[in-house]
Every structure is written in C-alpha cells, then in structure tokens.
Amino acid sequence: MNSDATIFIVDDDMAVRDSLGLLLGLKGFRTQIFANAENLLKAYNPKWFGCMLVDVRMPGMSGLELHAELCRRACDLPVVIMTAYGDVATARIALKAGAADFLEKPIDDAVLIDVLQSAIDAHAALRRGSSAGKGTQHLTTREQQVSDLVTAGNTVKQIAAQLGISPRTVEVYKSRMVQKLRVQDGVGGSSSDA
C-alpha cells in the first residue's frame, strides 16, 4: 500500500535506532536510520515520502529543534516524536509545534505501527493534494480511541491501563482531542467534508 513510504528514524541511542529499524523492517516498512539530527538534515531530500520518528533528547540538535528546522524548510513529512522519559511539557511543545504524535519509550509495537500508519496515510493524502489533507484536523486513531474511552466514562488512569500508555500521555491526547474538536466547532461546517 505504501510501497514507497519510508520511516526516517533519528535516535542517538544506537540500540534503540537499530532495534526500531529491525522491527519496522519486519513489519514491512522501509526504514532509514540516522544517529543525529544533523546527519538527517545533510541527507534531507524534499521528495522524501513517509514519516519521521525522532527522539527528543539528543546531543547537538534536539528532536524538537529538528522538527522546527524541517518546518522552516517547508518539509511536509509528518514527525512523530519519541521520548525516553515523557513529560507533559515536552509533549505539549511538540504537539503544539505540529508533531503528528508523541510516543513514550518503550513503545508498544502495535501502537507504533498504528501511529506511523496513520501519519503515512495523512502524508499520502496531503501529497495527493486532496481535501483529505485537512485530515490532520481529524482525530487520529489513537485520539479516537481515547475519545471513545472518555465518552464511556473511563478515568485517565483506566484509559492509560487499557491502551498501555502512561496517564500523562492520555492527558496529552485528551487536550489535543479537545483542541481539535473545538477548532472544528469554531470553523463550523467548513471542515465537515470527508
């Protein structure tokens, strides 16, 4: 389906990037691995298609700085941020800056695939130039799951346990979900297509 999609992995931890490459390769993704942000920028090509998987804490340029730099270069690749120790502040900065998602290590492979796949789909839609590009304003699979569980009356802790993520990440999803829904309300029917 995404035969030409590539996951661009940036992590300073050798074992982490190596294992991610191996795992995603086995899952059928094409991967390209970088030890730091600078290396990726050197190799960067605007024609790249797929998704980036970037660690926050790296010597030199951080994941968030890399994201900002890519935005400056008008890169349309979705960026998924990973962190070894998730804190709400970092997650919020990342998501505010337009990151596609925020994941805490160790990452459950099902969640990872899910997130990457929807990011790739969004990118594909964007590249096709269709109105589906506005799909970023729609809830991601993950956000939809959180939204469903919230509606069902679950607490943040329960949701975290069910989805296998930390409560803080649930909070982040929740706030982003609310933000998106508000945006949709504000814009009214204009984004109700698709």
Next chain:
Amino acid sequence: MRSIEQQSEVSWPKAIWLSALYVLLYVLLDAVSLIHALQHTEISPWGPNIALMIAVVMRYGARVAPVTILAPGISEIVLRNAAPLGLAAIGAVVCLGCTYTACGVLLRRLQRNYPQPTTQWFAVLLAVIVSSALLNAMLYSAVLIYNGDLSAGSYLTAVRIDWVGDVNGIIILLPLVLILSVGEAGKLSEIRAHIGLLVLQAAVLGCVFLITFRNAWGMSDPADQTPFYLLFLPIIWIALRWGAGVTAVALAALQIGIVAFVAKHNTPESFLAIQVLMVLLAGTGWFMGISESENSRINALMHSKDGELSSLNARMAVSELTAVIGHELNNPFAALVNYLRSASLMLDLPNFDRASLQSALDKAQGEAARSVNVVRNLREFFRSGVVRRQSVDPRELAEEALAAMQIKFRSAGMAADLQVEVDLPLIAADHLQLSMVLQNLLANAYDAVCGSDQRHGRIAVVVTRRANDVMFSVEDSGPGIPERLRDQIFRPVTSTKSAGMGLGLAICRSLVEANEGRIWLVRSDVSGTCIAFSIPLGTREVNEVKA
C-alpha cells in the same frame, strides 16, 4: 503512692482498702512532720502530709474527697487524742481537709491545660498552693486559738509556721509525685548512660549538705551563720543537667536529710528559717528543672520534625531521580522490547533466518544487561554512596547535559553556550551522577534567568582543565543569590524559589563529593551567578585502583 496512682478504675473493696492505706500514710506523715511543732499543736514548719493529700486529689479527683477531708480529723484524734467530735478534730477537717481538697480539685482542673509540666504550669501551681496554704494557716490558727490550744498572742507566729510548713511540704513532694507520674521515664536510659555524673552530683550535694549544716554535727559554733545558699549550686547543676525528674528526687532527699539529721539541732526559729530557704531552693530548682525538661522536649520535637523533613527530602530527591532513572532505563528497555518483538516476528516468517534471529536475541540480551547495569549502578550509589567510576569524556558529558536542557532554553528564548577546552583529558567519575549534577545546575540557571524577566537571558557552561582536575562551571545572567543565602546554598532546604524544596544543590554536592570532587559558588551578584565543580583527572592508575 505509685501503686495507688496507677489504678484509675477501682472496685469498692479495693477502694476501702486503699482509703485505709491512704489514711495510714497520712497519719504517719503527719506524725513525722511534728518537728518543732508549736505548743503541742499540729502546726509545724514541715507538712509532707499535705503534699500527699493534694497529690491524691489531683490524681483521682473529687471522688476521693470524703477520705481526704476526713483524714486530718482522724490524724488529730490518733496523734493528739482529740475528742472525735471536738473542735480540734472538726477544725482540722474543715480547715485542712476542705481547703487542700479544694486546692487539689482546682489544680486537677488546671492541669488539663498542661499535659506536660511547663514553667507556666509550675507558676500556676505555686500560686494556688501558696494562697491555699495562707488561707488554711489563717483559718486553722484561728480555730486553735479559739479552742485554747494556742495562746492568742501567737496567732501570727502560728500562721507563719503553718504557712511555711505546708508550702514547704507541698512544694518539695507534690511536684515529685506529679512529675514521676507523667513519666520522665525517657530520662532513665540517659541516667543509666551517665550514672557516673549522677553519682558525682549526689556526692557534691552530700558534701555541700554536710558543710552547710556543719554546726548540726558539732563541727563549729552553733552561732556560726550557715551558708545555706551553697546548696543552690548543686541543685541548679542537677536541674540544668537532668530536668525536673532528677531535681525532684534531689530536693526530696535534701529535705529528708534536713528533717532527719538537722532539725533536732535547730531551734524552732532556725528550723523555720531553713524551711523558708528550702522553699526558695525548691522553687528555683523546679523552675530550672522544668524549663530544662521543656527545652529537651522541644529539642526532641524538633529532632523528630527534622526526621520528617529529611524523609520528605528523601522523597523529593527520589522524585528528582526517577526522571533521570526513567531516561537511563527506558532506552535499553525500548531496544530490548523491540528486539524481542522482532525475534517473535521472525519466527512467524515462512523462511526465517536462524542467524538474524540469533542476532536479535543476542542484542536483546545485551540491552537487558545494560539496564541491569543502570539499576546496579544506582542501587550501589544509594546503598553506600559508592560510585561506579569510569573514564568519562568531559566534553561528551557537558554536551549531553546541555542537550537535555536545550529544549527548555530555546523555547524560553535563552542562549546557552558551551565552551570546552580542546584536548581535555578523561575524568574518573560516574557518568550518570555527573550528568545529574550538570542538569541540576542548568535547571537552576534556567529558573534564575526565567525569574528575572530578562529578554535575552544567557547561560554558559565552561569546561576547563586545571592542575589535577577538570572544572565545570555553569554561569547564568540571573539576578544572583540573595546575600544572606550565599554561604548556605549547598545545605538542604535552602531555596530562593517559591516552589521546590531547595534540594537541588544539596544533592549536587553529595554527588560531586561522592565522585571525590568539590563544588563551590564562584560568584553571585546582580549580574548573575556562577557555580563550579571539579572532578579529579582519571589516570589509568586511578581507574585501576577505583574499579
């Protein structure tokens, strides 16, 4: 006394038995109190029986009133052959019994406000006792004169003797009973530990007692003035060293010594004078002893608060650490999980490659070992402060720490510079711990700059080589540390921030010192703060010795 006091729920037969015991004790004390009694009356300058009465009422309340009120009458009948319904017996019941029982009830009420003896409580106690004793002395002396036991001209003398005697008896024995019953038992272990000192004090008290009352042993002219005030010294010494409990015992021993050995050599007037001085001595001893007990209680309380605080400190430190530990552990865990998941995916492949499966499993094992090392390293540090030294590249260390904080800095519009001297040698240190120290210093710098509303705050990390060590300094352009806090910033719970516990620098110091380094404040003024730490160079020999 003690055995009676420890019972608070008493059955009827026991009550009768205890009442009889009380009356017996009262009469006995009354009998021994008849020293230099005035004109064959009960009036003497020593009233230990009154102390017993008040103590019992204070302990058991108004329900013992029938016994305590009647006991003086019984004593009068037994000791002085008074007629059972005569004025002497009834006078004793009304004056002594009623006044002091009422005094006991009042003191019992007041005591509720003072669960522990305090100087304030002692002042209240003293005021109530002195006024009750005066009231009783005036009433009782009047009754005795009316009854013809005393000549009318000796009224004031009788009042004086009775007043002094009762106050003396009460003030010396009552606090002893009260303080022993609220339990200065905690002192017992301390007393056992310093028994030598206590013996010395007892010996000094004994010597001073012998010198003070030397004319009683015929060692000097009876007219020789007795330097009574010498006795204040050992009593004050004991009070300041041990508090109220031991002072109580010393005063009681002194009083018994006076009654047993000295009184018979005295004239009634000189004995009365001694009893007045004993009241003053006891009062002084009590005030000092009780205030010392108060102090040690407050100290003990503060120590326990210190304990709470340090356990809170420990918890805060742990929460600061979990962030670091989380980061150190989650990377190996992430890789481990990925390798294992990959391995199981490989098994599902129709034509799986044994070699790559083996390689994935080997790598998983490597990551597991890595996480074990992180945990072991931390555990060892926390267990004994032992650090796992390795050769650390100072540049790498500084770069990493700065990278970890860079997000915060840039998002706040701050510039963070790193200046590392070229060709720095390696240092022998625990990488994780030093990284925590640097991050902590950087976080402080960030807070300082952020708090000062500077548009373009500046933070600099400078790493330089010195003779035997490498110095890391972290400098910020914040408002500086308040002058009064500058010499104590490395102590726990010193903070210039409204949030947080002020633990950061204390932890930094212990981590740096665990790595045989030193941390200090280079400067702090309105233009900013600079804190530096140094870590010894890691020569090959050092590494071998420390490993």
